[in-house]
Amino acid sequence: QVQLVESGGGLVQAGGSLRLSCAASGRTFSSDTMGWFRQAPGKEREFVAAYSWSGGGTYYADSVKGRFTISRDNAKKSVYLQMNSLKPEDTAVYYCAARPRGSYSTHFYEYDYWGQGTQVTVSS
Numbered sequence: 001q002v003q004l005v006e007s008g009g010g011l012v013q014a015g016g017s018l019r020l021s022c023a024a025s026g027r028t029f030s031s032d033t034m035g036w037f038r039q040a041p042g043k044e045r046e047f048v049a050a051y052s053w054s055g056g057g058t059y060y061a062d063s064v065k066g067r068f069t070i071s072r073d074n075a076k077k078s079v080y081l082q083m084n085s086l087k088p089e090d091t092a093v094y095y096c097a098a099r100p101r102g103s104y105s106t107h108f109y110e111y112d113y114w115g116q117g118t119q120v121t122v123s124s
Helices: none
Strands: 003-007 010-013 018-025 032-039 046-051 058-060 068-073 078-083 092-100 118-123
Touching: 003 092, 018 032, 018 092, 018 118, 032 068, 032 078, 046 068, 046 078, 058 068
Parallel strands: 010 118
Antiparallel strands: 003 018, 018 078, 032 046, 032 092, 046 058, 068 078, 092 118
16 A cells, blocks of 8 residues: 655646655555546646656646646655746646556546645636
């Protein structure tokens, strides 16, 4: 079993930055692909970024490429999402997810464990 706890959300003006953190506990972490997803009101949960456990590759949605950076610290069992140049359309609840021994995926249903989410609101 894996427990994921996100933090770092908040209210920021357009053009600003936030850093989200996700702390994992309960089992090994280094062999999990970790992903960030987001869900805005009335919309489906969408892929934001992922960090593959195999090879350490990082992947991003086109909408955040060049603005967001995913990173991980296996010793701390944590994954981070640095968000720069934020836009109002980035407003959503952001979720951390784990896919044990799975390769990178943009599909939320392929991730087994989820955090409770953290709200990010970007004002114009």
